[in-house]
Amino acid sequence: MTAADFQALLPFMCVAAAAVIVMLVISFYRNQTLSAILTLAGLLVALASLPIAWSHAPRAIPPLLRVDSFALVHLALLLVGTVAVTVFSQRYLEKYRMERGEFYILLLLSALGALILAAADHFVAFFLGLELLSVSLYVMVGYIFVKEKALEAAVKYLFLAGLTSALLLFGLALIYAALGSMEFSALAAAVAGAPDGLSPFLVAGMLLVFAGAAFKLSVVPFHLWTPDIYQGAPAPVTAFLATVSKGCVVAVLLRFFAPLDPASQTGLFSALAAVAGASMIVGNLLALLQDNLKRILAYSSIAHFGYILVAFLAGGENGPAAATFYLVTYFAATLIAFGVIGYLSPTDQEADTVADYRGLFWRRPGSAALLSIAIFSLLGLPLTAGFMGKFFLVAAGAAAGLWPLLIILTVSATLGIFYYLRIIIAMYSGEGRKSEGRTADAPFAPTSATVLVLLAVLLIVIGIAPEPLLAFIQAATTLAP
C-alpha cells in the first residue's frame, strides 16, 4: 500500500482508531461523557480527513474498496448521521444507571461497517461491512437491557438479521459459482458480455443479495421487523437504524446495480419495481392505523425507501443523484424526529404515543417546532427539503418513464397527510397542561440543541435553495458504468 492509499483510507482509519482508543480508555477510566467526547472527536477527525481522501479520489484499494467521489459523499452523510446519533445518545444514556461507555465502541464499529459498505467494490467487503454493522447493532438495540421491549427487539433483530445474512452469503456463493470472481467489476463484465440474459445462477444470486440488502432497508416483503424493532430500541439507536444502517445499504446497492441496463433485465427490474410499489402502498397504508410515533415513522420509512427505489430503478444519469439527495433530506428529518423523541422520553418509558405529544407546542415550543419541520419535510411540503427530494425522485423517474411507479408514489404519498397531520394536530391542540402528555421536562443540552437546530435549518435551506447541494451531489455521484 502506498502513502496515497493510506490517505484515501484516512476516514476509515480514524473511526477504527477511535473505537480502539475508546476501548483502551474505558479499561482505565469509566466515564460516559469522556467516551462520548472521544467518539465525537474521532468522528469529527474522520470528517475532517474527507478532503484529504477527496484529493486522492478516485482511488481503488484493490481488491476490496474503492474510494471515489460517490463513496466520499456517502461517507460524509454517514459520518454526519453518526455524529448526531452520538450527541443524542450521550444525553439519553445518562438517564440509566448502568455501564454506558461501551455503547460508543459499538456505535463506532457499526459506523465503520457502514463506511465500508459505502465504499465496497467487492462482495467480500460488502459482506464484511454488513456484518460489522449488524453485529454491533444487535447489542445496541438491546443495550438498555432493563427494558423488556428492548431485549425482545434485540432478539428478534438478531434472528432475522442472521437469516438474511445467511441468504446473502448463499447469494454470494451463487454469484461466485457463476463468475469465478467476487469483484463488482466482474459482474459488470459478465453483464456486458451477455446481452441476451444472465445465467439463472447469477440472477438468483443477485436476488439473494438484494434480499439481504432489502432486509436492512426494510422494504416489502422484508419489512415485518421494522415497527417492532423501531419501537423497542432506544430512540438514538432507532435513529441510527433508520438512517445510517439504511443509507449505507442504498449506497452499496447503487454501486452494485449500476452496470445493469433496465431494458435487458426486465425480469429482475420488474421484481424490484414490484418491491418499490408494494413498499410505498403498504408503508403508507399501515402507518394510518398506528397510534405510536415510532411505529408511524417505521411504516413511513418503509414507504420512503420505496420512493428511493424508484430513483434507483430510474438509474441513468440522474437516478443515483436523486437517491442520494433524497437520502440527505431523509437523514436530516429522521434524525430530528428521533432526536426529539429521545429527548422527550422520561426514564421509565419512551414518549412515543401520539397522545404523549398532545399540547407539546404549549409546553415546549422549541421541540414542537423542530418536530414540525421534520414532519413537514417527511411529508414533502413545499419549501422543505423533503419536497425537493420527492421532486427530484419524480423527475428522475419521469426521465426513465416509470409512470406506473410515479402514480403509486403520488397517490400513496398523499396518504401520508393523514398520519403525519395527526401528529401535528396533537402537538398544537391542547392547553399545555403538564398532565396532557407524558414528556420529560429536562431542557435541551446545548450540544443536542445545536445539532437539532442545524439539521432543521438544513431542511429549510435545502428546501429553498437546493441547487448548490444538488449540483455537488450530481457531480460526485456519477457512477461510471
Added chain:
Amino acid sequence: MTPSATALLLLLLPLGGALLTALFLRRRGEAAAWLSVGVAGVLLLLGLGLIFSGERFDRSVEWLRFGEFSLSLGFLFDDLAALMLFVVVFVGFWIHLFSLGYMKGDPHKARFFGGLSLFMFAMIGMTLADDLIMLFIFWELVGLSSYLLINFYFHKPAAVAASKKAFIVNRIGDFGFLLGIIWAYWAFGSINLNEIAVIIGEKPETIATGIALLLFCGAVGKSGQIPLHVWLPDAMEGPTPVSALIHAATMVAAGIYLLCRVSVVMTTEAATVILWIGVATAVYAGFCAIAQRDIKKILAYSTISQLGFMVAAFGLGTRLALADGGSITLGMVTAGAAAAMFHLTTHAFFKALLFLGAGSIIHACHHEQDIFKMGGLARSTPLTFITFTIGVLALIGMPFLAGFFSKDAILYLAWQVSPVAFYLLVLGALLTAFYMSRLWAVAFFGAPRSDGAKHAHENGPVMVVPLIVLALFSIVAGYDALYPEAFAAVMAAIPHPSGADKTLIVGVSVAVLVVGVLSALLFYRPGAAEDALERKARPVHRFLAARLWFDDVYNWYVAKVQQRLALVLSYLELVFISGLLVRGLAGFSGLLGLGLRSLHTGNLNAYLYWILIGLVLLWGLTIGLASGS
C-alpha cells in the same frame, strides 16, 4: 426600484412579518397585531404603486436544473395578475384593520396575525407565479395558512375537525392538480405555460382535455365546487375576518384565477365540464343556503354559489371563444375569463363587506350566530345595518350596484352559449335574492330575541371604517369606466349585452330580483323568531338541510372503505405473521389469539417464514417476467 424588485419586496415583506411574529412576538399580541397591519398597509401602497406604474413584465431566474428538467422562479405580472393583486392587497388591508378591533382582547392574537401575514405571503406569491410548479407551491402554502387559521380556536373540537377537513379535501383537489402538472410534463416536456401554448396544437385534443380537467381539479377543491365544496361551510369555524379574507374574497377565488391563467390548455370538452360543474354548484349551494340558520354558514353557501357563477362564466366564455374553429392564444383574455375575474372582483368587495358586517354583528351580539336569535339590529347597530344592506343589494344584483353588472355579464354569456345554463343561472340568481332577503329581514328587524342581541351596540371606528370603504366599493366597482387603464386588458374583454339582448337580460334580472325579495319577505316576515319553512314544510326543509348528503357519503367512505382497506391489509399481515400459510389450519386458532393481543407482539417464527416466502415470490416474479418478455 425596478418593478421586479418591488414584486420581490411585496413577497418578502409579509413573510418577514410572519417570521418576526413567530420568533419574537408570540407572547406580545399587541405588537404582532400592529406589525401585521403595518405590513398590510405597506403592501397596499407598494401594490398600488406597482399596478398603476403601468409596468407589466415576465421575469424569471432558473432555480434548479435536474437533467433536462429545469425549474425557474419568476414573476409574471400582466393585467390579470394586476387585477388579482389589487383585490388581494386592497381587501386584505381593510380586513387586517377590521381584525384589530375584532380580535381585541384575544390572548392568542399573535398567532392570528402571524397567520394572516403568512397568508398574504402565499397569496401574493400565487398571484405573481409564472409557472405551474411555482403556482402549485404557493397554492399549497395558501392551503396551509388557511388550515392554521381555521384551526385558530383549537380548543373547539369543531374547529379542529373543520381544519382537518379543509386540509384533506383540498389535498384531494391538489392531487388532481399535481397529476395534471405531471401529465403536462409527460405530454409536452415542459411545464412552462409559454412553451405549452406553442406545443399544444400538435397534440391530440384528448390530451389537452385530460390535462385541463386535472388542473381544474385543483380549482374544484380550492374554490369549493361540487363535489369538493364540503370543507368551505365548515371552515366558518375560523375567526370571522379569516372567513372574510380567505374563505370569501381571495383564497377561494384562487381557483378561478388558476383557470384564467391556464386558458391556453382549454378545449371545448373541458370547458363544457367546467361550465356544468359551475352551474350545478351555483344552483345547489343556493338551495343549501335557504335551510341554514347560522349567519356565517348562509354566507358560506352564498360564496360557493357565487364561485359557481364564476366557474360557469369561465366555461361559457371558453366555449364561446373555441366555437367555430376559434382558438385561445397565450396572453389572450377570453370573454369568459374577463367576466369571471370581473365578478371575482366585485364579489370580493361585497362578500368581504358582508362577512365583516356579520363579524361586526356577531361581535356586537356577544358571539351569537343564529339569525333567528338576533333581531332589532337595524336600530342598535345602524352603521353596520346600512353597510350590510348595501352588501346584500350588491350581491342580489340590485341595478346600479356592483353585482348587477358582473352578474349580467355572466348571464349574457350563458344566453349566447346555452339557454339551459342561462335558465339555471337565473334560478341561482333568484335563490340568491331569496336567501339573502331572508337573512336580512330576520336578523335586522323585529324585537331582539336573545340576551346578546338585546345588549348589542355599534362597534368602534376601527371596525366600522373598513365597512364603509368596502360598501363604497360595492357600489362603484361595477362601472368598468371607473377602472383605471391598468386593468384595460381584462375590462375590455368583458361581454356587455346590447340591443334586444340587453333589454332581455336586464328585464330578467330585475324580475328575478323583485320576485326573490318579495317572496322571501312575505314568506319569512321581518323579525320572525322561527324558520317559517321549517314550520310549514318540514320535509322540504329537512331535504334542503341534508344538502344532498355529500358529507354523509364522504364520512361513510372514510369510515367504511378507506379505514377498512387499511384494516384488511393489516389483517393480511397478521395472517402471514401468525403463519397461517405455513402452519396450516393449526395456525388459525393462534391467529385469533394473536388478534386479541396487541399487534406488536409479532411472532418471530412467522417473520422468518415470511422472509422466505417473500423471497420465493420475488424469484417467481423475476423468472416469470424474464421468460414472459
